[in-house]
Amino acid sequence: MREWIPMSTSPKGRLALAAVKEFGARPFDEVTVAELAAAAQVTTGALYHHFGSKLGLYTVVREDVERRLLDRMEGALAASGPESDQSASITSALLVGLDFSVREDFLRILGDPPAGADQDPLAEMLSRAAVPTTPVLGRVLAAAWRAALSSVAEGAEPEHARAAIAALRIDPTTSD
CATH class of the missing domain: 1.10.10.60 (Homeodomain-like)
Incomplete structure (x- = not known):
């Protein structure tokens, strides 16, 4: 609260x-x-x-902005439903987060890993969404998502970042 x-x-x-x-x-x-x-x-x-x-x-503003991001991404995951394709659900959540960050101009605050923090709520949320649950996959997906945001911050077209995120595929039969 x-x-x-x-x-x-x-x-x-x-x-x-x-x-x-x-x-x-x-x-x-x-x-x-x-x-x-x-x-x-x-x-x-x-x-x-x-x-x-x-x-x-x-830290105060990062946590607030990140909470708004995670609420949207978790909503996208929940809307996909338990029977949907895991890769498509996670990709959908990543795209919702990308669109939100671009629209609100949160490119740097969310495109950079949390400064001075031991935890990464985005990576943790993505790890929980992956089946089987794997902390490394969450960190990899968070890094790829942040790289897409950073690319837009550096002048890339948002549609190119969206295409890069959409190209990601998660194979639930493999684990780290």
């Missing part, structure tokens, strides 16, 4: 909105605290007060 409800007019809310925009468009390391504060029309002290650090702010 959220600890706070983001109000876009509050300094904390403006920082969160600025962070989503900046981290969505540029890699974590390229975004500065000063740029985030300026975009939110607050002081850098406000960022440290509300989030402790740039990484703290990034």
